[in-house]
Amino acid sequence: MADLSQIQEHAEVIGADGVHVGTVDRVVGNRIKLTKDDSGEGRHQGHHHYISGGLVAAVEDGTVRLSANADVAVTFEEEEGEEATS
Known part of the structure; x- marks a missing residue:
């Protein structure tokens, strides 16, 4: 895992395939x-x-680059209030 403290607000998040996934609001x-x-x-x-x-x-x-392609990464997105279970 990369150092999350390097992530800045409004950075683009892209999948390993270079496809846009989102824009950083902040790290929580x-x-x-x-x-x-x-x-x-x-x-x-x-x-x-x-x-x-x-x-x-x-x-x-x-830019935040993910280890998964965009179409796979979005399946791992969590809703507001959800906590990861794994």
Whole structure:
């Protein structure tokens, strides 16, 4: 896992495939809180989602690169108030 203290607000989060996953709102504990603008559609829209810091492969040039492709990474997103169980 990369050093989460290097992650800055408004940094782009991309999958290992280079596809946009979200934008950092802030780091909360061991998770990245994404902005509401990247909250998805339908019932997922309008609230924050979180990505586990364990998925962060690197923080380079103001960009957070995940170890999983974007389509896989979004399946690991947690809703506001959820806690990771693994």
